[in-house]
Amino acid sequence: MSNQPTGLAVNAQGVEKNFGDWPVLWGLDLALNWGQLIVLLGPNGSGKTTLLRVLSTQVTPDSGKVSVAGFDCRKQADQVRRRVGVVGHRSFLHDDLTCQENLVFYSRLFGLPDPGQRSGEVLALVGLGHRAGHRVRTLSHGMQKRVSIARALLHRPQVLLMDEPESGLDAESRAMLKALIADWTGSGRTVLMTTHNADLAAEMTTMVTSSRTGYMQHGKVHFPDDDVLGSGDGIRDNTVPIPEPPGQREGSGTPL
Amino acid sequence: MSKFLQPVLVLLWKDILLELRSRDLVLSVVVFGLLVVVIFNFALNSNSGRSAALAPGILWVAYAFAGTLAMNRSFVREQEQGGLEGLLLTPVSRDAIFLGKAMTSFLFMLLVEAVLLPVFAVFLGFSVLSVTLGAAILLATLGFALVGTLFSAIAVQTRSRELMLPVLFFPVILPVIIGAVQVTTSALGGNTPSGLDRWLPLLAVFDALFLVICPWVFSVVVEE
Numbered sequence: 001m002s003n004q005p006t007g008l009a010v011n012a013q014g015v016e017k018n019f020g021d022w023p024v025l026w027g028l029d030l031a032l033n034w035g036q037l038i039v040l041l042g043p044n045g046s047g048k049t050t051l052l053r054v055l056s057t058q059v060t061p062d063s064g065k066v067s068v069a070g071f072d073c074r075k076q077a078d079q080v081r082r083r084v085g086v087v088g089h090r091s092f093l094h095d096d097l098t099c100q101e102n103l104v105f106y107s108r109l110f111g112l113p114d115p116g117q118r119s120g121e122v123l124a125l126v127g128l129g130h131r132a133g134h135r136v137r138t139l140s141h142g143m144q145k146r147v148s149i150a151r152a153l154l155h156r157p158q159v160l161l162m163d164e165p166e167s168g169l170d171a172e173s174r175a176m177l178k179a180l181i182a183d184w185t186g187s188g189r190t191v192l193m194t195t196h197n198a199d200l201a202a203e204m205t206t207m208v209t210s211s212r213t214g215y216m217q218h219g220k221v222h223f224p225d226d227d228v229l230g231s232g233d234g235i236r237d238n239t240v241p242i243p244e245p246p247g248q249r250e251g252s253g254t255p256l
Numbered sequence: 257m258s259k260f261l262q263p264v265l266v267l268l269w270k271d272i273l274l275e276l277r278s279r280d281l282v283l284s285v286v287v288f289g290l291l292v293v294v295i296f297n298f299a300l301n302s303n304s305g306r307s308a309a310l311a312p313g314i315l316w317v318a319y320a321f322a323g324t325l326a327m328n329r330s331f332v333r334e335q336e337q338g339g340l341e342g343l344l345l346t347p348v349s350r351d352a353i354f355l356g357k358a359m360t361s362f363l364f365m366l367l368v369e370a371v372l373l374p375v376f377a378v379f380l381g382f383s384v385l386s387v388t389l390g391a392a393i394l395l396a397t398l399g400f401a402l403v404g405t406l407f408s409a410i411a412v413q414t415r416s417r418e419l420m421l422p423v424l425f426f427p428v429i430l431p432v433i434i435g436a437v438q439v440t441t442s443a444l445g446g447n448t449p450s451g452l453d454r455w456l457p458l459l460a461v462f463d464a465l466f467l468v469i470c471p472w473v474f475s476v477v478v479e480e
Binding site (some may be wrong): 056057058078079082084086088089090091092093094095096097101106108109110111135145149150253 | 259262263266269270272273274277278335337338339340341343345346347394442455479
């Protein structure tokens, strides 16, 4: 594992985050090693995206300590941003710029030495080298997702955070994504991805040796292999309902 | 190039490129500004006797309305596809992001004003060749761009952003509009001797204050 700092890639301790009265993360602990892949499953609203947003410095936790690549997410946010790549639900791309222009734009913001060359490299990596000069709005949703993945890889992040990266991708693109994640972790980098697709999670954990599948529930990450919650409780297939979080008034929910 | 200035220029380059591609901002704002001039011209029946008194007010009301229209678009572009989120994920300082967006607004507004000014001059019968008028336009537009960019960033996060921006923007920018009208009145030969001595330096002071306060407030606003 070269060029990676010592210590943990991601270290979160006692993280809590509330949106108004609604607690999303409650005393979450998470430790990721270098070269590790963590696939997070969990129902809607279980806090997967919030966790990724906390780790990428987009959201400040109400309490707890979070560090990425050894840097404190609150006090050294700029250092964290240099080391984290994010694939979100939205592409972060400008529709009226070409793929190449979008990537050159972000490369310059990251202060990369040769933005043109690096943009070409990552576009080739996601199989879109031939569409470099095409405006993003002319691409299909799946292709836009691939450009978004390329954007996240531009600055060679040490930790890659991917929020349902497979959504909108066809079978071929999914294979590309899986190979890419395997390569990324193989080079000693760390990947944390969320998904609703249990099959994909199983495939990924088979492909990457140092990988684990976690389940987001009760505002925490649970690893069944730690036997925290045991098995056969419906967590694996995402059917466990989210219980009423503590502190909620009775009858305050909105019935459907 | 300094580490701070580089991302400011990168943002400027991106916004100019997007405007050249879409042509939806400058063109529509120019057309809107022209309409305001024409409407004022007929509504107030500004014949040569009254034009000296009315011209500064009409000029700055048109610029302020046109500016609001331009500011509304400033962060809407960044909101589409999560562009602002993407910007915030880069290690670029929030100050640099703000100044990049403000500089873009400043240049777009200057362009619009440069196109509209000769038309105003023809309709309202004044000369555009005035250093004082130029100084007033530069200073007031800088103030507009700084405050407008800040409130555009705030308003874009609300549901009724088109309504919210003028409600937030005009109370804060009012001293700049008053100052700009006073200086313009002096520049066009009106009877306000205090226009140059008092209001021109005051416009510069407002700009200096906005240059310090607006980036700081922006950093706080976009953090979450």
